[in-house]
Amino acid sequence: LARSGSFVKRSDPKWGLDCYPVGPSDEEYVLVNNKCQCVTVTSKFVPSQENPQEEVLERNIRIIVPLKARENISDPLSPLRTTFVYRLSELCKNCEPIEIDLGGAILQAQQGNSCEEPQTCYTYDRNECYSSPVPLLYHGEVMQVPAALTPDSCFAQ
Known part of the structure; x- marks a missing residue:
């Protein structure tokens, strides 16, 4: 014990x-x-x-x-x-x-x-960081950027 x-x-x-x-x-x-x-x-x-x-x-x-x-x-x-x-x-x-x-x-x-x-x-x-690519239109160009699916686990407090 x-x-x-x-x-x-x-x-x-x-x-x-x-x-x-x-x-x-x-x-x-x-x-x-x-x-x-x-x-x-x-x-x-x-x-x-x-x-x-x-x-x-x-x-x-x-x-x-x-x-x-x-x-x-x-x-x-x-x-x-x-x-x-x-x-x-x-x-x-x-x-x-x-x-x-x-x-x-x-x-x-x-x-x-x-x-x-x-x-x-x-x-x-919930202790792991998960992300998924999402399309983002930036200056007329579409880019795939990761988006946090579990933000609390992905970003420091």
Whole structure:
């Protein structure tokens, strides 16, 4: 356990993830909060149905399907998305680099594989900057310039 303010941060050894509680006094922990694919995975210990003296780990997966999502979220003219694919192994991969001591040398390693592959987003991650080219008439000439689709993420405060 590691305390961060009033929250307790735990590592889930089964998934190799850092997790945090849903609320300050909650026993349910968020393992994955993927804003790009609108998925939240939580876990908590609950009494076993077979033996109420024992606790079992319960995992809850919440998926919000954005009904008006486009195939290309940056292109408002692209067709509506009809297929949504969710792979728990992809959602739970841990790509955050960690430092390890290997024979006296400190090296950076990441626990997940295929971390360089881009993630398919079904909606905007408000922490990312998205833009799309738009035509701009300037001195009689039409130019394509990038327009921010998520301005709060694209421009410093």
